[in-house]
Amino acid sequence: xxxxxxxxxxxxxxxxxxxxxxxxVLNSMLRAIENLALEKNDVVMVSGIGCSARISGYVDFHTxxxxxxxxxxxxxxxxxxxxxxxxxxxMGDGDALAIGGNHFIHxxxxxxxxxxxxxxxxxxGMTGGQFSPLTGYGKLATTSPYTNIDxxxxxxSLAIAAGASFVARTTxxxxxxxxxxxxxxxxxxxxxxxxxxxxxxxxxxxxxxxGGAAEMMENYKNITTPIGSKASRENxxxxxxxxxxxxxxxxxxxEYNKIIQKAVKGK
Amino acid sequence: MGKPKxxxxxxxxxxxxxxxxxxxxxPEKVLELDDKDKAFAARPQDCICCKLCELRCPDLAIDVxxxxx
Amino acid sequence: MKNQIKFVQGNEACVEAALxxxxxxxxGYPITPSTxxxxxxxVRLPQxxxxxxxxxxxxxxxxxxxxxxxxxxxxxxxxxxPGFSLMQEALGYAIMTEIPCVIVNVQRGGPSTGLxxxxxxxxxxxxxxxxxxxxxxxxxxxxNHQDLFTITVEAFNLAExxxxxxxxxxxxxxxxxxxxxxxxxxxQIPIVSRLKTSVKQGVDYHPYLPREDGRLPMSDFGGxxxxxxxxxxxxxxGFPTDNxxxxxxxxxxxxxxxGNNVHLIAKYKEFYLEDATTILVSYGSSARSALHLVNNxxxxxxxxxxxxxxxxxxxPYGIVREKCANARHVLVVEMNxxxxxxxxxxxxxxxxxxxxxNRVDGMFITPTDIRNILRLIQGKGV
Ligand code: SF4
Ligand code: SF4
Ligand code: SF4
Numbered sequence: 001x002x003x004x005x006x007x008x009x010x011x012x013x014x015x016x017x018x019x020x021x022x023x024x025v026l027n028s029m030l031r032a033i034e035n036l037a038l039e040k041n042d043v044v045m046v047s048g049i050g051c052s053a054r055i056s057g058y059v060d061f062h063t064x065x066x067x068x069x070x071x072x073x074x075x076x077x078x079x080x081x082x083x084x085x086x087x088x089x090x091m092g093d094g095d096a097l098a099i100g101g102n103h104f105i106h107x108x109x110x111x112x113x114x115x116x117x118x119x120x121x122x123x124x125g126m127t128g129g130q131f132s133p134l135t136g137y138g139k140l141a142t143t144s145p146y147t148n149i150d151x152x153x154x155x156x157s158l159a160i161a162a163g164a165s166f167v168a169r170t171t172x173x174x175x176x177x178x179x180x181x182x183x184x185x186x187x188x189x190x191x192x193x194x195x196x197x198x199x200x201x202x203x204x205x206x207x208x209x210x211g212g213a214a215e216m217m218e219n220y221k222n223i224t225t226p227i228g229s230k231a232s233r234e235n236x237x238x239x240x241x242x243x244x245x246x247x248x249x250x251x252x253x254x255e256y257n258k259i260i261q262k263a264v265k266g267k
Numbered sequence: 268m269g270k271p272k273x274x275x276x277x278x279x280x281x282x283x284x285x286x287x288x289x290x291x292x293x294p295e296k297v298l299e300l301d302d303k304d305k306a307f308a309a310r311p312q313d314c315i316c317c318k319l320c321e322l323r324c325p326d327l328a329i330d331v332x333x334x335x336x
Numbered sequence: 337m338k339n340q341i342k343f344v345q346g347n348e349a350c351v352e353a354a355l356x357x358x359x360x361x362x363x364g365y366p367i368t369p370s371t372x373x374x375x376x377x378x379v380r381l382p383q384x385x386x387x388x389x390x391x392x393x394x395x396x397x398x399x400x401x402x403x404x405x406x407x408x409x410x411x412x413x414x415x416x417x418p419g420f421s422l423m424q425e426a427l428g429y430a431i432m433t434e435i436p437c438v439i440v441n442v443q444r445g446g447p448s449t450g451l452x453x454x455x456x457x458x459x460x461x462x463x464x465x466x467x468x469x470x471x472x473x474x475x476x477x478x479x480n481h482q483d484l485f486t487i488t489v490e491a492f493n494l495a496e497x498x499x500x501x502x503x504x505x506x507x508x509x510x511x512x513x514x515x516x517x518x519x520x521x522x523x524q525i526p527i528v529s530r531l532k533t534s535v536k537q538g539v540d541y542h543p544y545l546p547r548e549d550g551r552l553p554m555s556d557f558g559g560x561x562x563x564x565x566x567x568x569x570x571x572x573x574g575f576p577t578d579n580x581x582x583x584x585x586x587x588x589x590x591x592x593x594x595g596n597n598v599h600l601i602a603k604y605k606e607f608y609l610e611d612a613t614t615i616l617v618s619y620g621s622s623a624r625s626a627l628h629l630v631n632n633x634x635x636x637x638x639x640x641x642x643x644x645x646x647x648x649x650x651x652p653y654g655i656v657r658e659k660c661a662n663a664r665h666v667l668v669v670e671m672n673x674x675x676x677x678x679x680x681x682x683x684x685x686x687x688x689x690x691x692x693x694n695r696v697d698g699m700f701i702t703p704t705d706i707r708n709i710l711r712l713i714q715g716k717g718v
Pocket of ligand 2: 019278282283284285286287288290306323324325326327329
């Protein structure tokens with residue numbers, strides 16, 4: 001199947017701004033799904049609210065566009081009822097880690113087989129450029145007009161600490177790597193977190209003088225490095241990308257099946 | 268497997284938003300924006316079919332068709 | 337067959353009824369005085385192959401059951417005041433997306449943390465108006481365990497029939513009190529199952545195109561039809577739209593599917609209404625004291641009657657108006673500052689004859705409390 005076959009083409013061109021990295025995430029994600037040859041009927045995409053969340057409207061899967069921050073909670077209900085389905089939950093950084101932070105860490109802790117993609121553009125785009133929990137100290141946003149004094153989460157460390165059994169980071173510049181990582185994340189049995197650094201040229205880029213979409217992507221090339229690289233050892237300021245954690249752990253739905261077996265026997 | 272050869276560089280004009288990502292990152296400078304800010308293949312003969320433009324285009328507007336496809 | 341008579345708390349009766357109605361999936365978060373529902377579910381659901389989830393909060397609990405319902409399950413969550421407040425946004429989502437679910441609120445004293453272990457009926461208006469935007473809602477209640485059983489099953493039936501969340505407004509007294517419960521034989525109470533679409537695979541399916549009777553046949557999410565579900569105003573395929581005509585049509589549909597069927601939805605019980613000159617209107621645990629008083633006074637020849645509401649929303653204005661038409665006095669008995677009183681006043685022809693007997697101090701309203709008010713109204717002094 002070509003990736004176009006996974007699209008709801010009638011809604012194109014999509015609503016994202018020119019150069020918005022979210023489109024590249026959609027692009028890479030569909031390639032990952034294509035490589036895995038998943039049936040459209042076997043994929044459920046659940047999203048919350050924000051620019052990122054609109055991704056679910058564009059794909060020809062079972063799509064559930066929910067409320068701000070709660071996508072993982074809805075997805076948990078779907079997955080628990082239908083463990084055979086592939087659950088993919090793309091979220092913005094505010095969606096996933098501010099309003100949805102609690103659901104995120106608890107989904108990770110349960111290790112339920114869901115692929116969470118955090119599209120980190122360090123800003124609330126849909127509402128016009130307010131700072132998010134990933135904007136970072138010293139940055140500008142409409143609600144941090146003097147400078148941001150909020151420190152950012154490190155999504156990867158947070159996901160690892162919360163118990164996710166697959167944790168990775170990549171960027172829109174590294175589109176090939178993104179496809180590869182998302183593919184592995186979907187295949188992984190357990191809670192997978194993929195953080196994608198993705199540009200919002202309209203707000204984050206403009207406010208922080210990071211240039212247009214291409215310059216912002218160029219920047220991702222310069223500020224990131226493969227995990228454990230020589231460059232990383234020499235310059236700890238570089239952001240590592242790649243797969244940080246990939247481990248086998250009891251998966252939640254499988255564990256609950258054991259509970260059912262126990263309960264049925266003991267009845 | 269020999270080097271892939273370009274058959275056609277499809278760019279869906281109505282989907283392209285002229286962000287310039289493909290132009291900026293094409294290693295062979297094949298692509299350009301026209302006066303309506305739509306990407307087009309100015310030098311298709313130079314294309315090495317790396318498909319980076321296709322992968323990165325946020326508007327899914329590019330399809331690099333090679334001879335073997 | 338096992339002994340089908342049990343001596344249980346109301347919360348447990350609610351669990352048994354939900355299972356009787358075909359519950360598959362429950363998610364919840366501990367909160368007094370509803371916690372026993374989750375505890376019993378944790379034991380009972382896996383025994384029948386169902387799923388029990390303890391989520392990280394009440395918000396997640398409601399979201400999770402909505403997701404589970406979409407895939408074709410009968411679902412429920414249970415909570416109390418503060419948790420019910422947290423659920424309001426997701427409640428609106430379930431209304432907008434027309435996903436059946438049952439939400440139990442075992443009410444306690446509020447506002448805020450209030451009186452966690454005491455009785456109250458203070459959330460009746462929140463049940464009606466809690467989530468933002470114009471909407472219709474179904475809310476039920478019951479005063480004893482046997483009724484609670486039937487009403488819980490009814491809650492599931494209505495959720496399926498109208499594809500809507502249904503609220504079960506219990507209170508601390510009904511939830512915690514122990515009483516005899518006779519579990520009906522399978523089939524004794526009719527069960528409404530999910531109305532599924534007959535549209536074949538590959539044929540265009542319209543998840544949000546109501547049939548002529550207003551009902552929406554569903555396709556299990558994850559099944560043969562792929563569609564979109566969103567809390568945004570949406571077209572018949574479930575895709576977002578701001579087309580004024582479609583927006584208006586959807587809102588009307590959401591209001592009318594319930595508003596036009598009040599006569600089918602409304603459940604109530606009546607005691608000695610035929611010749612009553614004074615009618616008590618009550619519901620939930622308050623109705624127990626009201627009934628006690630009515631029986632007591634009837635024995636002494638007083639023409640007292642009771643209208644016990646089991647459907648609180650949509651409010652059965654027509655029924656209340658008709659039943660109270662000939663009464664000289666109407667006394668609404670409830671444990672709040674007059675949340676149903678307001679509706680009764682709207683319902684009857686002469687609102688001046690409607691009075692309130694209430695308690696809001698965490699203590700259960702007694703027959704004596706009601707009688708004292710009654711004497712005042714009747715000009716007999718306390
Ligand atoms: S506002 Fe930012 S995040 Fe939203 S579509 Fe535009 S570029 Fe993308
Ligand atoms: S990357 Fe895509 S949208 Fe951007 S200019 Fe090139 S073809 Fe157009
Ligand atoms: S395939 Fe590679 S070389 Fe050819 S136009 Fe695209 S980016 Fe340039």
